[in-house]
Amino acid sequence: MQYQVLLYYKYVTIDDPESFKEEHLAYCKGLGLKGRILVAREGINGTVSGTIEQTKKYMEDMKNDPRFADTVFKIESLESHAFKKMKVRVRPELVHLSLEDDVNPNETTGKHLSPKEWLAAMEQEDVVILDARNTYEYDLGHFKNAIRPDVETFRELPQWVRENFSQFKDKKVLTYCTGGIRCEKFSGFLLKEGFKDVSQLEGGIISYGYDQEAKGKHWDGKCYVFDERISVPINRSGEETVVGKCYHCGNPEERYVKCGNPECNAHLIMCEDCEKEHKRSCSKECLEHPWNRYIKEQETESSPN
Incomplete structure (x- = not known):
């Protein structure tokens, strides 16, 4: 079926x-x-x-x-x-930017670029590409030369921009996210902050990957998605590369897990060997946590029925 x-x-x-x-x-x-x-x-x-x-x-x-x-x-x-x-x-909001004055995308938002237009824009010299996602999403895959905001949640992005990105207000800014919803608000926020030329990828990374002309070109790695699949391929142009690295050994890897400590739940790129060695944990404390899920799973699998 x-x-x-x-x-x-x-x-x-x-x-x-x-x-x-x-x-x-x-x-x-x-x-x-x-x-x-x-x-x-x-x-x-x-x-x-x-x-x-x-x-x-x-x-x-x-x-x-x-x-x-x-x-x-x-x-x-x-x-x-x-x-x-x-x-x-x-929810109070579909996506939360933690702004005193919220952005209404139906009133203020960046220019929408089709996948074909986005590809052409990326290949221009005087542009700045800004990823509007979280670090764990970026680390699995991103557009070539895209800037990686050091944020763990979307609501941290405005402050990061004010502290680290204001020098690009006169540049042509291209911003993108998974499906487009975050950029509808985020691009509007950038315009309100005084950025002169802001564009967003219409339909997000997912639409770009399926576009018959763009074919995911200039995308490295995979795209993190918020369902059981965890990640999906984007680049269908034959130039795909692995950008993810195992949290522990640093080898190329695209396998995502959540830290075995249910009180941590950090998103981690981790190879199978390191998952076994470190019990799917990001630290010694998480490895030794009494509720470590990886250890519980192994105990369940090894116990007689």
């Missing part, structure tokens, strides 16, 4: 997010979908997986709602579900 995963977002007013959440969760479960959807007064952001028939029906029903009629769905083929459960959560 063939499956698909849909990635989408839409900034549009949802008057009663709580009621919408309950209704939409019941609808998705009834349809047989699995995934994660965030709902806020400012809109919706979702990633769901299901059979081709289920996902097709979902897109049709969403587009029949005037609020979501022009929603763009990014579609990827799968052999199984990308999630274990179906969750719909209400």
Whole structure:
């Protein structure tokens, strides 16, 4: 059976997010979908997986709602579900930049560049490419020459920009993220901060990777995604390289794990040998933590039934 995963977002007013959440969760479960959807007064952001028939029906029903009629769905083929459960959560914001004066992307946002336009822009000399994701996402894969903000969460990005990026206000800035939703707000923030020329990759990295003309060119490594797959390939031009490095030994690696200590949960690129040696941990403290998941898993596997 063939499956698909849909990635989408839409900034549009949802008057009663709580009621919408309950209704939409019941609808998705009834349809047989699995995934994660965030709902806020400012809109919706979702990633769901299901059979081709289920996902097709979902897109049709969403587009029949005037609020979501022009929603763009990014579609990827799968052999199984990308999630274990179906969750719909209400949030104050779809993405949180921790600003006193929030950005409304429907009023202020950077220029949208198609994958073809983005490729051409990257190849210009006088441009600055800024990754709008977190460090653990960047470390697995990124565009060539992209600047890596030293941030662990999206809300840290504005302060990082003010402290480390202000010298580029007169440059042409290209910014990107996984599916595009973060850059809708972030590019608007840059404009409000006085950056003169700000563009964003329309549809994000995922759309760029599937574009028949761009073919993921100038992307190194893989793209971190927030589902059971963990990462997906982007560069289909034949120039793909591995940029990830094992947290412990430093060898080239693209395998992501979460630290075995459930109270840490750090995202770590780690080879299988080091996972075994260090018990999937980022430190001695995490290795020796009484709840270390890796140790618990090994004990369960070795115990007689």
